Amino acid sequence: MATQTRPKVCIDRLLPAETHRFQSTIRRSGSVRAILVASKMWMNGSTLRVRFLGGSAAQQAKAREQAGWWSDVANLHFDFNDAPDAEIRIAFDPDDGAWSYIGTDNRNIPLNQPTMNLGFMDGGTAAHEFGHAIGLGHEHQNPAGGIEWNEAVVIQNLSGPPNNWDEATIRHNVLEKYSVDQIRGTQFDPKSIMLYFFPASWTLNGIGTEANDVLSALDRGFIASAQAYPKTAPTVDDAVELKVNAARRTKAAIGKPGEEDLFRFTVAEGGKHVIDTKGPTDLVMKLFGPDSQTDVIAEDDDSGTGFNARIAGALIPGTYYVQVRHYNRSSGVGDYSVRVRRG
Numbered sequence: 001m002a003t004q005t006r007p008k009v010c011i012d013r014l015l016p017a018e019t020h021r022f023q024s025t026i027r028r029s030g031s032v033r034a035i036l037v038a039s040k041m042w043m044n045g046s047t048l049r050v051r052f053l054g055g056s057a058a059q060q061a062k063a064r065e066q067a068g069w070w071s072d073v074a075n076l077h078f079d080f081n082d083a084p085d086a087e088i089r090i091a092f093d094p095d096d097g098a099w100s101y102i103g104t105d106n107r108n109i110p111l112n113q114p115t116m117n118l119g120f121m122d123g124g125t126a127a128h129e130f131g132h133a134i135g136l137g138h139e140h141q142n143p144a145g146g147i148e149w150n151e152a153v154v155i156q157n158l159s160g161p162p163n164n165w166d167e168a169t170i171r172h173n174v175l176e177k178y179s180v181d182q183i184r185g186t187q188f189d190p191k192s193i194m195l196y197f198f199p200a201s202w203t204l205n206g207i208g209t210e211a212n213d214v215l216s217a218l219d220r221g222f223i224a225s226a227q228a229y230p231k232t233a234p235t236v237d238d239a240v241e242l243k244v245n246a247a248r249r250t251k252a253a254i255g256k257p258g259e260e261d262l263f264r265f266t267v268a269e270g271g272k273h274v275i276d277t278k279g280p281t282d283l284v285m286k287l288f289g290p291d292s293q294t295d296v297i298a299e300d301d302d303s304g305t306g307f308n309a310r311i312a313g314a315l316i317p318g319t320y321y322v323q324v325r326h327y328n329r330s331s332g333v334g335d336y337s338v339r340v341r342r343g
Contacts, residue, residue, distance in 0.1 A: 007134060009307040015330045015334050016044050019327070021172075036219050039104030039262045040102045040104050040105055040135045041104070041134075041135045041228070041229075042076065042104060042134065042135065042229075042233075042294055043101055043236065043262070043286075043294065043321065043323055044075050044076075044105060044229050044230065044233050044235060044262075045075050045076070045077075045229075045233075045235025045236060045237070045261060045271055045293075046076055046077070046236075046293050046294050047076075047078075047079050047293075048064075048076060048077070048078055048079070048084075048086075048087045048100060048133070048294065049078075049079045049080075049081055049083045049086035049087055049088070050067070050078050050079065050081070050082075050086055050087075050088045050089075050090065050132075051081075051082045051083060051084070051086035051088070051089045051090070052080070052082060052090050052284050053089055053090060053091045053092075053114050054091060054092050055090065055091075055092035055118070055205050056092075059118065059121060060080075061089060062121055062126055063118060063121075063126045063130075064078075064080055065126075066126035066127035066130060067126070067127070067130045067249055069130075069193075069214070069215050070127070070130055070131065070134060070215070070223060071273040072222045073209070073215075073223055073224045073225045074134070074224055074229035074231075075224075075229040075230055075231040075233060075235065076134055076206070076229050077334055078130075084111060085111055087106050087115070087294050088106055088109060088115050088116060088133050089109075089113070089114045089116070089203060089302065090113075090115075090116045090117070090118060091114035091115060091116070091117045091118070092117070092118050092119065093117055093119050094119045094120070094202065095119065096117045096119045097117065097119045097120070097153060097291050098117060098118055098119050098120055098121075098125050098128075098129055099116065099117050099129070099167060100115065100117075100129040100130070100132035100133050100210070101115045101116070101133070102132055102135060102136075102137065103132075103133070103134060103135030104135075105298045106133060107294060107295050115133070116129050116130075116132075116133060117238075122215035123211060123212075124193050124212065124214055124215075125214040125332075127193050127214075127215065128193055128194060128196075131193060131194050132213060132217075134193055134223075134229070135228075136194050136223075137194070138173070138194055138195070139256050143285050145302045147198075147203060147209075148203055148204040148205060149174070149175050149200055149203060149204070150201065150203055150204050151175060151200060153201055153202055154170060154174055154202050155167055157202070158170045158174065169198060173328070176224065180310075185199055187194065188215055189218040190209060190210065190328055191212055191216035191217070191218065191219075192209070192212060192216050192218065192219050193213075193214065193215050193216065193219055194211070194219070195209055195210075195212055197209055197210060197211035197212075200225075208231050219251045220276070225258075225260060226256075226257070226259070226329070227260030227329060233259070233260060235262070236262060236264070236293045236321060237319060239262040239263055239264040240252075240261070240262070240263045240264070241263070241264055241265065242263050242264065242265040242322070242338065242339070242340050243265070243340075244266070244267065244273070244340050244341065244342055245340075245341050246339065246340075249278065249337035249338065249339040250263070250337060250338050250339065251336075251337050252324070252335075252336055252337065253281075253334065253335045253336065254281060254283075254324075254325065254326045254332060254334055254336070255333060255334075256330045256333060257326070257328075257330055257331050257332060258325075258328060258330075258340075259320060259325065259326075259333075260323055260324070260325045261323070261324045261325070262321060262322070262323055262324075263321070263322040263323075263324070263338060264319060264320065264321050265319075265320055265322070265324070265340045266319050267290070267315045267318055267319075267320065267322075268315050268317060269315045269317065269342075270313050270314070270315060270317050271311045271314060271315070271316075271342060271343065272312065272313065272315075272342065272343055273312070273313070273339070273340060273341065273342050273343075274310065274311070274342075274343075275287060275310070275311045275312075275338070275339070275340050276308065276309065276310040276311070276338070276339060277302045277304060277308045277309050277310070277324060277336045277337065278304070278308055278334075278336065278337050278338075278339075279308065279334070279336035279337055280306075280324060280334060280335070281307070281308075281332070281333075281334030281335060282302075282307035282328065282334075282337055283301075283307065283308055283324055283325065283327065283331065284299070284300070284311045284324070284325050284326070284327050284328060285299070285300050285309035285310075285311060285322060285323065285324050286298070286299045286322070286323040287299070287311050287317060287320060287321070287322055287323075288320065288321040288322075288323070289315075289318055289319060289320035289321060290315065290316055290318025290319060290320060291318045291319050293321055296313045297311075297313070297320075298313065299311075301327060307327070308336070309324070322338065324336070324338065
């Protein structure tokens with residue numbers, strides 16, 4: 001295959017601690033089959049600030065336009081305000097390919113470094129990378145995809161330009177699939193913006209994939225669904241207030257599959273705080289803050305009694321947000337209570 005016809009494939013950028021393993025979630029089981037990395041989702045309704053680290057006016061305009069493809073249907077918003085501490089920081093280095101960190105991993109990158117690079121912007125590349133930024137993985141690594149790779153050919157081609165990857169990088173970004181308990185969503189979508197073009201010579205059955213330059217119907221439907229960022233779900237503005245050291249626990253319930261309950265509390269005096277749930281329902285809990293709806297401090301599944309969640313740690317003064325969901329998004333419902341106490 002001639003060098004100029006080789007596909008351009010983005011790097012699935014991971015935090016240093018995850019370089020040698022796939023993104024993991026705290027889920028133990030389930031029947032989900034898709035490419036949304038569950039543990040790296042933003043809080044529904046979040047506003048993600050975007051800063052450009054260079055780029056021409058045309059490049060920046062294209063990035064804004066394609067980011068809007070997601071925010072048009074998902075309960076997420078992008079604010080291109082060039083804030084120094086923006087969650088998403090975009091470079092345009094042509095020598096560094098196209099890549100993005102996944103979802104909330106963006107908050108763990110030093111502020112003087114990009115969280116995304118748009119070294120090429122063919123077709124829907126910017127939309128693809130913004131898909132990663134909101135928590136989506138590669139569709140070709142969907143365990144429901146069934147792609148049978150001709151590994152020798154894939155490794156040979158991606159070892160040369162324009163990617164110049166070593167074998168470990170090739171296996172991570174193309175050949176290896178996510179496990180079913182790492183992700184959630186739809187069946188394999190051959191039209192997804194998160195699927196790159198691969199030539200027929202790369203597969204054992206001689207069937208390649210298409211170059212998808214726009215969001216597919218499944219992309220749009222899934223990202224707006226209860227599995228992801230539904231516009232009808234509660235946002236931080238609807239969060240129920242919890243009083244620290246309240247005499248009684250706050251009663252709540254996951255009333256329908258996929259529902260996420262949101263709470264907020266204020267720490268007036270820094271120190272150890274414990275947030276826990278109680279009841280018969282198997283729950284997962286995330287803690288965001290301080291004074292941030294996008295900075296995930298901790299996530300827990302079964303540290304409490306039974307299948308309840310419990311997060312304990314030293315908190316500084318500020319406002320915190322608690323997100324509670326059933327571990328089984330497809331069918332889980334049930335009652336519970338939640339409480340925040342100091343000490």
